[in-house]
Amino acid sequence: MATAEAAGTSFSEAGAAFESEGADLPPGVGPWKLAWRRLRRNKVALFFGFVFLVLVVMCLLAPVYSHDIAHTGPNTEAGLTATVKIGGKVKPVVSADDIPIGPTWHAKYFFGADINGRDTAVRLLYGGRNSLEIGAVATLITMVLAVFLGVLAGFYRGWWDAVITRLADVIWAYPAVLLGITLGTVFAIGGIGPIKGTFLLAPAIVVGIVYIPYVLKPIRAQVLQLREREFVDAARQQGLSNLQIMFRELLPNVASTIVVFIPLILANAILLEAALSYLGAGVQPPNPSWGTMISDGLQTIPVAFSNVLVPGIMLVLAVMSINIFGDGVRDALDPRAKVRIAR
Amino acid sequence: MIRFIVRRIFAAFFVILAVTIITFLLLGALGNPAARLAGRNANAAEIHLITVKYGFNKPIWVQYYNTMKNIFTGKAYSYQQGFNILTEVKHDYPATLSLAFGAGIIWLSLSVLVGTLAAVYAGRLTDRVLTIVAMAGVSFPPFFLGAIFLYFLGYKLNWFPLGGYASLNHPWQWFKHLVLPWATLSILFIGFYSRVLRSTILDNTNEDYVRTAHAKGLSDNQVLRRHTLRNSMIPIISLWGLDMGQLLGGGAILTETVFNLQGVGQLAATAIGSLDVITIMVIVILTAIAVVLLSAIVDILYAVLDPRIRLG
Numbered sequence: 001m002a003t004a005e006a007a008g009t010s011f012s013e014a015g016a017a018f019e020s021e022g023a024d025l026p027p028g029v030g031p032w033k034l035a036w037r038r039l040r041r042n043k044v045a046l047f048f049g050f051v052f053l054v055l056v057v058m059c060l061l062a063p064v065y066s067h068d069i070a071h072t073g074p075n076t077e078a079g080l081t082a083t084v085k086i087g088g089k090v091k092p093v094v095s096a097d098d099i100p101i102g103p104t105w106h107a108k109y110f111f112g113a114d115i116n117g118r119d120t121a122v123r124l125l126y127g128g129r130n131s132l133e134i135g136a137v138a139t140l141i142t143m144v145l146a147v148f149l150g151v152l153a154g155f156y157r158g159w160w161d162a163v164i165t166r167l168a169d170v171i172w173a174y175p176a177v178l179l180g181i182t183l184g185t186v187f188a189i190g191g192i193g194p195i196k197g198t199f200l201l202a203p204a205i206v207v208g209i210v211y212i213p214y215v216l217k218p219i220r221a222q223v224l225q226l227r228e229r230e231f232v233d234a235a236r237q238q239g240l241s242n243l244q245i246m247f248r249e250l251l252p253n254v255a256s257t258i259v260v261f262i263p264l265i266l267a268n269a270i271l272l273e274a275a276l277s278y279l280g281a282g283v284q285p286p287n288p289s290w291g292t293m294i295s296d297g298l299q300t301i302p303v304a305f306s307n308v309l310v311p312g313i314m315l316v317l318a319v320m321s322i323n324i325f326g327d328g329v330r331d332a333l334d335p336r337a338k339v340r341i342a343r
Numbered sequence: 344m345i346r347f348i349v350r351r352i353f354a355a356f357f358v359i360l361a362v363t364i365i366t367f368l369l370l371g372a373l374g375n376p377a378a379r380l381a382g383r384n385a386n387a388a389e390i391h392l393i394t395v396k397y398g399f400n401k402p403i404w405v406q407y408y409n410t411m412k413n414i415f416t417g418k419a420y421s422y423q424q425g426f427n428i429l430t431e432v433k434h435d436y437p438a439t440l441s442l443a444f445g446a447g448i449i450w451l452s453l454s455v456l457v458g459t460l461a462a463v464y465a466g467r468l469t470d471r472v473l474t475i476v477a478m479a480g481v482s483f484p485p486f487f488l489g490a491i492f493l494y495f496l497g498y499k500l501n502w503f504p505l506g507g508y509a510s511l512n513h514p515w516q517w518f519k520h521l522v523l524p525w526a527t528l529s530i531l532f533i534g535f536y537s538r539v540l541r542s543t544i545l546d547n548t549n550e551d552y553v554r555t556a557h558a559k560g561l562s563d564n565q566v567l568r569r570h571t572l573r574n575s576m577i578p579i580i581s582l583w584g585l586d587m588g589q590l591l592g593g594g595a596i597l598t599e600t601v602f603n604l605q606g607v608g609q610l611a612a613t614a615i616g617s618l619d620v621i622t623i624m625v626i627v628i629l630t631a632i633a634v635v636l637l638s639a640i641v642d643i644l645y646a647v648l649d650p651r652i653r654l655g
Binding site: 044166169170173174175176177178181182183185186267271274275278279281291294295298301302305308309312315316319320323324327 | 491596611612635
């Protein structure tokens with residue numbers, strides 16, 4: 001060892017000898033890069049991540065589809081006597097006894113129409129845009145607030161911790177859906193301050209608040225552990241302020257926990273938004289969302305099951321893809337190797 | 344030990360109180376409900392009458408106190424519908440109870456089965472298939488799953504009735520009406536619990552006591568049943584308590600509405616839809632009590648089972 005050889009020599013020579021020891025070895029790979037490599041090998045997770053990406057792109061292209069292919073908007077109701085020409089035959093969009101047209105597999109009314117004569121496929125894409133947007137914004141709100149409050153509570157402890165934890169307990173005491181409906185209805189009817197119900201931001205805020213305790217508690221627990229470690233003492237001795245310690249030392253160490261939570265919260269946010277819209281406390285009509293489409297479709301379920309099936313399958317596909325991809329991310333960040341129980 | 348229990352119960356009480364206050368304030372932000380109650384074409388005099396009659400013009404803490412007093416003496420009446428809320432809740436409770444406990448038992452047993460299988464065959468095909476199935480289970484919103492069940496098994500095949508609840512007086516009907524709701528609710532939870540159990544079992548298998556057990560000569564099966572499973576069940580029981588609490592308080596709102604079970608969850612949905620403040624308060628209090636009580640019981644059970652927790 002270099003230290004043994006340099007026992008009789010000065011410190012600088014020992015240091016130089018020690019440092020040059022590993023010069024001929026290949027450079028080390030950091031944990032993020034290792035995780036990325038592991039993720040790349042997980043074909044199933046990558047496939048579903050790709051599926052989700054395709055869904056997002058499709059929904060973002062909603063205006064293109066509506067304008068150039070279907071030639072109709074998401075809220076354009078067909079008149080009582082509107083007809084559409086399919087393969088030579090002329091059919092009414094909504095028949096005399098209120099049966100909307102089923103999937104035509106053509107450019108117009110690809111997935112059929114709903115009871116008001118609106119094009120299901122166009123609504124599907126616009127609704128997807130709403131659902132995904134609300135989910136993304138809600139996830140952002142949850143993660144930012146939960147991490148900020150969790151680090152604060154875990155680091156300072158004492159009074160801050162007591163207040164923040166009690167607040168989290170109170171939010172968590174409500175079942176997610178009930179809290180969501182209460183907040184959502186309050187926004188929809190009167191609004192609080194400038195936030196009104198027809199704003200798409202309102203459901204996003206509602207969904208965002210509901211999941212804060214879910215992320216806050218694990219982050220706080222991790223910060224509680226980390227603050228006892230030596231590197232925090234070292235940082236303090238170097239003269240870093242409390243704020244600097246929190247953001248430059250603690251935050252990067254909870255980063256992997258944050259990354260694991262993001263897909264989980266996104267999936268749950270999309271599901272919660274769909275549930276709230278289904279119950280009427282989320283996205284308000286006439287704006288489409290996958291949840292409102294299912295609730296509308298349930299009214300004509302015996303004659304037009306496609307109006308329930310199509311948005312439902314899109315919803316399940318989106319959420320499932322996020323879940324499987326998120327699971328792959330979590331496996332990739334997990335430093336432990338797989339273990340067999342049966343020998 | 345006693346101090347731990349007392350502390351937990353005290354904290355529980357505090358949270359319930361905070362929940363009621365916050366709910367009341369939140370609903371109070373909607374403004375004077377008299378205008379909504381009077382109807383569309385009410386004039387100022389009528390609104391004023393209603394305001395005085397129900398005491399909406401009193402300061403907010405007086406209103407809060409009166410509301411809570413009414414609720415706890417059983418005299419809480421819905422403004423909109425006029426029914427006695429506690430009677431209504433008692434009427435709707437059996438449906439929610441049947442749904443929650445039936446589904447709870449089903450999903451607990453099936454989760455243990457699926458989770459253990461996935462853990463024992465970890466990394467192999469069985470595990471991968473079960474994982475994807477579990478993922479699908481978690482991704483289906485209950486109202487969509489319920490709609491699919493109702494359409495294919497109820498409407499097309501006519502195997503099950505199309506929703507509604509039959510009381511226990513007719514056991515076979517009661518069962519037939521609950522099968523689909525039980526299935527819908529269980530699939531969601533099985534997906535989640537089986538994965539938690541799987542990862543807990545895998546974590547525990549790395550522990551030293553498992554190695555000791557193997558070294559003693561126990562077979563894989565015996566190790567699993569006598570040691571690993573027992574320890575892995577602890578977080579599952581804790582989660583089960585929390586989820587049952589939420590369900591009993593009306594958290595099964597989505598399943599109940601789709602199958603029209605007229606349970607407490609559905610009552611909550613209609614109350615919120617018509618902004619029936621008092622009913623919302625009662626149900627919220629009920630939920631908070633159920634959740635907090637069950638979580639306290641589970642915490643205490645946890646401390647009884649695992650001595651390490653008692654010091655925490």
